[in-house]
Amino acid sequence: MSSVFQDAISTLLAPIGDLLKDPSISEVMINGPFDIFIERKGLVYRVPNKFPDDESLMASMRAVAQSVGRVIDSDNPRLDARLPDGSRIAVVIPPMAKAGVTVAIRKFSEEKLGLKDLINFGSLSPDGARFLDCCMYMGKNTLVSGGTGSGKTTMLNVLGGRMPKTQRLLIIEDAAELQIKAEHVVQFETRKPNKERGIKEVTIRDLMESALRLRPDRIIVGEVRGPEALDLLNAMGTGHEGSMGTVHANSPVDACTRLETLCLMGETKIPPDAIRKMVGSALQLIVQCSRYHDGGRRTSHISEVLGVDEHGRYVVRDIFRWVQTGKDENGKFIGEMVPTGYVPTFFEEFVANKLPFPRANFKPPEWALPMLKKAS
Numbered sequence: 001m002s003s004v005f006q007d008a009i010s011t012l013l014a015p016i017g018d019l020l021k022d023p024s025i026s027e028v029m030i031n032g033p034f035d036i037f038i039e040r041k042g043l044v045y046r047v048p049n050k051f052p053d054d055e056s057l058m059a060s061m062r063a064v065a066q067s068v069g070r071v072i073d074s075d076n077p078r079l080d081a082r083l084p085d086g087s088r089i090a091v092v093i094p095p096m097a098k099a100g101v102t103v104a105i106r107k108f109s110e111e112k113l114g115l116k117d118l119i120n121f122g123s124l125s126p127d128g129a130r131f132l133d134c135c136m137y138m139g140k141n142t143l144v145s146g147g148t149g150s151g152k153t154t155m156l157n158v159l160g161g162r163m164p165k166t167q168r169l170l171i172i173e174d175a176a177e178l179q180i181k182a183e184h185v186v187q188f189e190t191r192k193p194n195k196e197r198g199i200k201e202v203t204i205r206d207l208m209e210s211a212l213r214l215r216p217d218r219i220i221v222g223e224v225r226g227p228e229a230l231d232l233l234n235a236m237g238t239g240h241e242g243s244m245g246t247v248h249a250n251s252p253v254d255a256c257t258r259l260e261t262l263c264l265m266g267e268t269k270i271p272p273d274a275i276r277k278m279v280g281s282a283l284q285l286i287v288q289c290s291r292y293h294d295g296g297r298r299t300s301h302i303s304e305v306l307g308v309d310e311h312g313r314y315v316v317r318d319i320f321r322w323v324q325t326g327k328d329e330n331g332k333f334i335g336e337m338v339p340t341g342y343v344p345t346f347f348e349e350f351v352a353n354k355l356p357f358p359r360a361n362f363k364p365p366e367w368a369l370p371m372l373k374k375a376s
Helices: 003-012 014-021 054-067 115-121 126-138 152-160 204-211 228-236 252-263 272-282 347-352 366-375
Strands: 025-031 036-040 043-047 078-082 088-092 102-106 142-146 169-173 185-189 218-221 244-248 285-291 297-308 314-327 333-339
Touching: 003 014, 003 054, 014 025, 014 036, 054 078, 054 088, 115 126, 115 152, 126 297, 126 314, 126 333, 126 347, 142 152, 142 252, 152 244, 152 285, 169 204, 185 204, 204 218, 204 228, 218 228, 228 244, 228 252, 228 272, 244 252, 252 272, 252 285, 252 297, 252 314, 272 297, 272 314, 297 333, 314 366, 333 366
Parallel strands: 142 244, 142 285, 169 185, 169 218, 218 244
Antiparallel strands: 025 036, 025 102, 036 043, 078 088, 088 102, 285 297, 297 314, 314 333
């Protein structure tokens, strides 16, 4: 992006400049020029910042659109783009947006986290982190599932950084957000069409086709939300072990169903039953990220996918679960990620490769047994 555009955007977004610079703020939400909210530590608060009027807010959004070769107007009332610092911005303008120009800015974090950070934040237990580390080393096909703002991108960043240094990783995203620390990483980004400039669209499916010809060891699709789900499953089942993606879903079983639904969105003529079996056989691990009512983001489940049963239902077994035990004086949930007692079917691979994860680590603590039984 040229410095002219960067300067223009910085000037036009000056009313929220302090919010964009504040590292404690993860998202800025604008509902018209005078109604602005932020997300801090998972909770939403109103702030006094305001734009002078509708026109100035609209002018800032036009500058953002122009900087990425796009147009936002009555014929193109929606925009998804990135700011100069990498933050993701989504915009809807009137008349679709009744409150005025509506904007959400998901801020770009320069801080690169690791498994130890997730343990310190209380998102993972030490045993849960070590287990995921072993799974990444062994190349288990993994789906990171969760709702909006639950920490899926952070988890994918952390897990992608734990792959062996001798492997080549190809990342495909709609908007480049992942910051995976690895030895050999290639990143692809889709392109939106622009009829006025004669620019053709390049989709995730297009990039998946190219990626498979570029000698990847593993492929990551930043967010699976269309028929590219079928391409990811094919990659997982054809020698690209350890491939990953994220989906929007509220539980591990829902994640499987969601992936199945996405596969059927395209023009595929594969029967639903066959798709279901593909999902059940290609996926091995689901990491469920959740945002709780206290604002905390935690890994609620680490689960193994065992295929489908005779009734066509997904068979998913929880290996670790987060269990709440109480609430402190500040309203924060107290809890811990504990093993459920289930030993994954691939545990013998850990043993054969002498990975430092003993079978005893799957035994749940006595205090958690009633809660685990109730949850199941």
